Amino acid sequence: xxxxxxxxxxxxxxxxxxxxxxxxxxxxxxxxxxxxxxxxxxxxxxxxxxxxxxxxxxxxxxxxxxxxxxxxxxxxxxxxxxxxxxxxxxxxxxxxxxxxxxxxxxxxxxxxxxxxxxxxxxxxxxxxxxxxxxxxxxxxxxxxxxxxxxxxxxxxxxxxxxxxxxxxxxxxxxxxxxxxxxxxxxxxxxxxxxxxxxxxxxxxxxxxxxxxxxxxxxxxxxxxxxxxxxxxxxxxxxxxxxxxxxxxxxxxxxxxxxxxxxxxxxxxxxxxxxxxxxxxxxxxxxxxxxxxxxxxxxxxxxxx
Numbered sequence: 377x378x379x380x381x382x383x384x385x386x387x388x389x390x391x392x393x394x395x396x397x398x399x400x401x402x403x404x405x406x407x408x409x410x411x412x413x414x415x416x417x418x419x420x421x422x423x424x425x426x427x428x429x430x431x432x433x434x435x436x437x438x439x440x441x442x443x444x445x446x447x448x449x450x451x452x453x454x455x456x457x458x459x460x461x462x463x464x465x466x467x468x469x470x471x472x473x474x475x476x477x478x479x480x481x482x483x484x485x486x487x488x489x490x491x492x493x494x495x496x497x498x499x500x501x502x503x504x505x506x507x508x509x510x511x512x513x514x515x516x517x518x519x520x521x522x523x524x525x526x527x528x529x530x531x532x533x534x535x536x537x538x539x540x541x542x543x544x545x546x547x548x549x550x551x552x553x554x555x556x557x558x559x560x561x562x563x564x565x566x567x568x569x570x571x572x573x574x575x576x577x578x579x580x581x582x583x584x585x586x587x588x589x590x591x592x593x594x595x596x597x598x599x600x601x602x603x604x605x606x607x608x609x610x611x612x613x614x615x616x617x618x619x620x621x622x623x624x625x626x627x628x629x630x631x632x633x634x635x636x637x638x639x640x641x642x643x644x645x646x647x648x649x650x651x652x653x654x655x656x657x658x659x660x661x662x663x664x665x666x667x668x669x670x671x672x673x674x675x676x677x678x679x680x
Contacts, residue, residue, distance in 0.1 A: 378512045379403040379476040381411060382501055383418040385463035390505035397470075400505040403512075410476065413446050416591040418472035420457045423558060435459040436602070438586035439497075439563045441487035441579075445593040450479040452579065454487055456497035457586075473498040475512065479579075485519040486578030488567035519571045522641035526564035535635035536627055539620055540569035540598060542634055544581055553611035554600045555621045562586070562600045572634050 381402040389398030397418075402411060422435050437458035444453060453476060460471040475497070483490050491497060493515045524537035543552050556562055562585035570578045583598035587607050590596055601608035603623060611617045620627070629635075637643045 378478070378481055378514055379406050379410065380508060380512055381406065381414045381472075381474045382498060383415055383472040383474075384460065384501050385467070385469045386501075386505065387464050388505060390507070400501060401508055404507045404509050409446060413444055413591065414453070414472075414474040414476075417442070417453065417455060417474060417594070418457060418470070419588060420459070420470040420472065421588060422459045422468060422470070434559055436558055436586040437563075438584055438588070439488070439491045439566075440582075440584040440596065441491075442582050442584070442590075443595040444591070447476065452477045452479075452482065452487065454490060454497070456491065456499065458499065460500050471499060471501055477514065481514045482579050483514065483516045483518075484575045484578075485517050486567070486570040486573075486575075487581075488563055488570050488583070489517065489519045490515060491563060492567060518575075519567065520641060522568070522571070522638045524568040524571075524638040526561070526568055527638065530560065530565065530622065531627060533627075533629060534639045535630050537565070537568045537638040538572060538630045538632065538634035539627065540566070541572040541638075542630060542632070543618055543620075544573065544577070544597070545634075548580060548597075550597065551611070551614065551617045552598050553608060553617050553619045554598060555603055555608060555619065555623050556600050557623050558602070560622065566598065566600075568638070572637055 379402070381399060383397070383399050385397050386395065386400050388395055390400055390402065391398065399411060399415060402414075420438060435458060437456060440453070440455045440457075442453045442455070443451075447453070453474060455472065455474045457470065457472040460469050463469040496515060522534060522537070524534040527537040528534040540552060540554075543550060554562070566583050566585060570581060573581070581598065582596045583600075584596050585600045587596065587599035587601050588605070589607065599607065599611065601611060611619065633643065
């Protein structure tokens, strides 16, 4: 069963004696440890005042898929954290909606696709605080990999969707800082990059479309940051962080199978066949006709 929690500013919270920014709803049976973690993931720093928001000035939304060592293996955290209508005092407000998913509940399309499903994650809250007793329905489906239209519209080349996918394939645990500007919709870009990966790998990628910070023990690899944010300044201090600049810098045009897949939606028909012999290891790349394209022979190391 998927657990969920809603956190916002209210006159009265679900827990007795709480008010202001607090939990207003969560699934019956959640442990205090789960609740504390999700509350810690509810941080949000808006760009504008409550008056500006009434004028519909666009604020970034932090859509995310994270892991935490507190939850154990196989549990994903899917979240939406963003600005919402002013609270009961007229002050700026935010709303965070989190869903905990077990591995058996995951959609093949991946976590970004799940975030994009209408009504799955809330953007406003009304009514008194309450326990949630009904099981949340988890949409199931798949997502075609290409053409990567959002990447094409933003950067001029759908193949740029492969930048993030290639980064994951080369280093699954590597941190990528994606520099963006307010008004850019980052979630469709993340979804298109994830769609290039095999289904079983999409849920291995963690991301946040408006990254600020992480509680201890949490994991987030693809971090979308604003240019003047503390998160981006911290990212630049780490020489191992890969930076992808979407704010106007020219991107290095990617090549290879995933880039072509992102442009056309057709994965090149290639298979990697590895054969191990007693005297040597031969790695052959074969096409659909089983003709040898490339072969790298590695001599086995001597044992001492």
